[in-house]
Amino acid sequence: MSAVVFAHHGLTPAERLRDAGWIAFVALILGVPLIGLTTVDVGGRLAVDTRFGLLAMAVIAAFGGRLLMRWSLDHLGARKLARQRAATDSGAGRAQQVVNVLGWLALGASVALPLAFSDNRYVVDTATTVLIYVMLGWGLNVVVGLAGLLDLGYVAFYAVGAYSYALLSTQYGWGFWEALPVSGALAAAFGILLGYPILRLRGDYLAIVTLGFGEIIRVILVNWTEFSGGPNGISSIPRPSFFGLEFTRNAPEDGHSFASFFGLEFSAMHRLIFLYYLILVLALLTHVFVSRLRKLPVGRAWEALREDEIACKAMGMNTTNIKLSAFAIGAMLGGFAGVFFAARQGFISPESFTFSESAIILAIVVLGGMGSQMGVVLAATLLVLIPEFGRNFAEYRMLLFGMAMVLIMVWRPGGLLAHREPTLRLSADGKAAKGGA
Amino acid sequence: MMLSMEGVHAHYGHIHALRGIDVSVQVGEIVTLIGANGAGKSTLMMSLFGSPKASAGRIVFDGEDITRLTTHEIARRGIALVPEGRRIFPRMTVLENLQMGAAHADPANYDADIARVYAMFPILQERAAQRAGTLSGGEQQMLAIGRALMSRPKLLLLDEPSLGLAPIYIRKIFQIVRELNRDHGMTILLVEQNANQALRVAHRGYVLQHGAITLAGSGAELLASPDVRAAYLEGGGHG
Numbered sequence: 001m002s003a004v005v006f007a008h009h010g011l012t013p014a015e016r017l018r019d020a021g022w023i024a025f026v027a028l029i030l031g032v033p034l035i036g037l038t039t040v041d042v043g044g045r046l047a048v049d050t051r052f053g054l055l056a057m058a059v060i061a062a063f064g065g066r067l068l069m070r071w072s073l074d075h076l077g078a079r080k081l082a083r084q085r086a087a088t089d090s091g092a093g094r095a096q097q098v099v100n101v102l103g104w105l106a107l108g109a110s111v112a113l114p115l116a117f118s119d120n121r122y123v124v125d126t127a128t129t130v131l132i133y134v135m136l137g138w139g140l141n142v143v144v145g146l147a148g149l150l151d152l153g154y155v156a157f158y159a160v161g162a163y164s165y166a167l168l169s170t171q172y173g174w175g176f177w178e179a180l181p182v183s184g185a186l187a188a189a190f191g192i193l194l195g196y197p198i199l200r201l202r203g204d205y206l207a208i209v210t211l212g213f214g215e216i217i218r219v220i221l222v223n224w225t226e227f228s229g230g231p232n233g234i235s236s237i238p239r240p241s242f243f244g245l246e247f248t249r250n251a252p253e254d255g256h257s258f259a260s261f262f263g264l265e266f267s268a269m270h271r272l273i274f275l276y277y278l279i280l281v282l283a284l285l286t287h288v289f290v291s292r293l294r295k296l297p298v299g300r301a302w303e304a305l306r307e308d309e310i311a312c313k314a315m316g317m318n319t320t321n322i323k324l325s326a327f328a329i330g331a332m333l334g335g336f337a338g339v340f341f342a343a344r345q346g347f348i349s350p351e352s353f354t355f356s357e358s359a360i361i362l363a364i365v366v367l368g369g370m371g372s373q374m375g376v377v378l379a380a381t382l383l384v385l386i387p388e389f390g391r392n393f394a395e396y397r398m399l400l401f402g403m404a405m406v407l408i409m410v411w412r413p414g415g416l417l418a419h420r421e422p423t424l425r426l427s428a429d430g431k432a433a434k435g436g437a
Numbered sequence: 438m439m440l441s442m443e444g445v446h447a448h449y450g451h452i453h454a455l456r457g458i459d460v461s462v463q464v465g466e467i468v469t470l471i472g473a474n475g476a477g478k479s480t481l482m483m484s485l486f487g488s489p490k491a492s493a494g495r496i497v498f499d500g501e502d503i504t505r506l507t508t509h510e511i512a513r514r515g516i517a518l519v520p521e522g523r524r525i526f527p528r529m530t531v532l533e534n535l536q537m538g539a540a541h542a543d544p545a546n547y548d549a550d551i552a553r554v555y556a557m558f559p560i561l562q563e564r565a566a567q568r569a570g571t572l573s574g575g576e577q578q579m580l581a582i583g584r585a586l587m588s589r590p591k592l593l594l595l596d597e598p599s600l601g602l603a604p605i606y607i608r609k610i611f612q613i614v615r616e617l618n619r620d621h622g623m624t625i626l627l628v629e630q631n632a633n634q635a636l637r638v639a640h641r642g643y644v645l646q647h648g649a650i651t652l653a654g655s656g657a658e659l660l661a662s663p664d665v666r667a668a669y670l671e672g673g674g675h676g
Contacts, residue, residue, distance in 0.1 A: 297540065300529075300533065300536070300537065300540075301537075301540065303526070303528070303529060304526050304529065304537045306528075307525075307526035307527060307528060307529060308524045308525070308526055310520060310524055311520060311524040311525070311526065312537075313486075313488070313508040313509055313512065314486065314508070314512055314517070314518040314520055314524075314585075315512060315537055315538055315540050315541070315584075315588070316509050316510075316512030316513040316540065316541040316588065317509055317512075317537075317540055317541070318507075318509045319509070420528055420568075422529075422530045422532075422533060422566065423533060
């Protein structure tokens with residue numbers, strides 16, 4: 001029966017006819033004894049009668065039925081194949097869609113959170129901490145995730161930002177908004193300062209030098225007492241005001257406090273919620289800024305640098321500038337987070353800027369999936385919340401924390417969200433559309 | 438004269454890797470450089486690219502002394518390198534890889550150049566949205582060549598393009614080298630261990646041994662030379 005065609009490609013009309021013809025032929029052969037000939041009782045004797053008309057109809061029915069059956073089977077098969085193909089093509093796209101939806105949900109939840117928990121100090125405080133780490137994670141993501149430069153001393157820039165604000169505000173009376181850009185610029189300058197000597201280093205060696213840099217900053221802060229207050233740190237750092245309105249119980253003589261201006265009863269929660277929204281806005285700005293950069297030539301150069309430095313040079317890219325820009329921008333974002341940290345705490349000391357902070361920020365980037373913005377959010381949330389939930393386990397808290405980290409890396413070696421979103425998408429006709437989602 | 442290296446020496450630390458190299462490439466030529474492992478072929482290619490810099494001698498490209506320029510400055514003068522081992526950007530898509538090749542080219546040429554690369558390598562268009570790391574070795578080599586062409590180079594350097602490829606792709610790569618030269622007038626400097634194939638496509642060739650040029654001539658002459666045959670073509674161990 002080799003003439004019955006079993007083909008995986010679409011059949012041509014001739015093939016379909018031949019296939020159906022063979023089936024009709026088989027039907028004819030079988031049909032002659034089954035249908036074509038029949039016995040009739042003629043006066044007590046059996047006689048053979050023919051029913052060729054009926055046979056012809058059966059053969060035609062077999063021919064037509066076969067044609068129809070093959071056609072519908074092929075049609076269904078093709079549709080299934082097309083569906084499968086579409087699924088593999090858009091698999092990555094769908095993952096990205098899920099991440100996007102998650103992102104908007106997370107944004108909605110974070111905007112609504114202080115409203116839902118407006119009298120729960122603990123929740124708002126913890127959420128603020130999560131957002132600080134998200135912002136730090138996004139900053140370090142530029143250096144480690146995008147540019148692929150392993151930085152174990154990121155906390156140094158966080159410290160530079162925090163001390164810049166603390167000193168500018170307590171010594172020179174600068175406000176939060178004036179100090180913010182200056183502190184960011186100072187941190188960026190430190191980023192370049194760190195970047196220069198280590199341009200030629202990679203991998204392990206780079207990690208060790210950055211680790212040393214982080215420690216140097218901390219040791220200076222501990223020992224240079226006249227400058228930084230040494231181990232006692234800097235206290236009574238002014239809090240940011242709401243467009244000039246202070247969050248105080250009593251309005252100043254010549255104006256209003258936040259509560260009196262809006263005719264609200266004073267509540268300590270006002271400031272906490274304001275701080276929460278402040279870091280939320282700072283973090284979102286960071287996110288938009290980094291996402292935009294990723295799609296610009298400088299962002300793509302960072303990623304190319306992570307992939308292959310020699311190839312970058314052969315493409316005519318100035319790897320010195322690429323590395324320094326990554327360090328500077330990562331440091332600046334860390335500096336911004338530091339300014340906020342100092343303003344929120346009202347007190348800072350070198351205690352807050354130990355190596356373990358660097359390690360946690362790096363863990364956030366790695367657990368989240370190097371280079372993934374949403375991954376950082378997930379990982380930061382987990383890494384802040386796990387120790388919080390673990391409070392019931394007292395001394396086993398950090399053990400739990402470590403175990404969770406190990407489990408995540410075993411379960412998802414590439415990080416929670418390892419998928420990398422291309423910086424350009426292909427539209428249906430195969431031409432590149434710039435931008436994407 | 439497109440490129441000339443005059444008495445070039447280069448060192449890797451204490452190792453004297455190049456000992457007075459004289460190599461020239463004329464406009465529109467395919468010149469090949471053959472030699473055993475460790476003869477200094479890749480070093481020659483890289484010192485042309487300023488990494489390591491020549492410790493003595495002069496490298497002139499297109500009438501300009503490039504001996505002291507940095508790698509990226511040399512690349513922007515119109516030399517494109519297809520590095521040994523391809524060195525594509527594995528986590529980036531095929532299209533992004535090609536774009537990186539055009540990072541310092543005139544954006545006005547971008548559409549035309551990408552169309553030209555796609556015409557030359559249709560597989561790259563099919564795989565445009567795919568991560569480059571998922572391509573086969575031969576496809577990656579085509580991507581590396583396509584990426585280099587995106588900068589509209591005057592001189593194309595190919596470092597061991599056939600290394601580690603299946604025979605069908607090796608044939609394809611040499612065919613591409615020939616076509617680039619014949620149909621697009623590309624000047625090519627080709628470093629190869631596959632001496633037989635390389636000498637067949639090349640107009641001229643140099644044999645490199647222990648960091649020095651020991652033999653030079655047309656491709657056909659070198660192919661016929663008993664020394665070359667003995668060392669590189671007939672069971673020389675590195676052929």
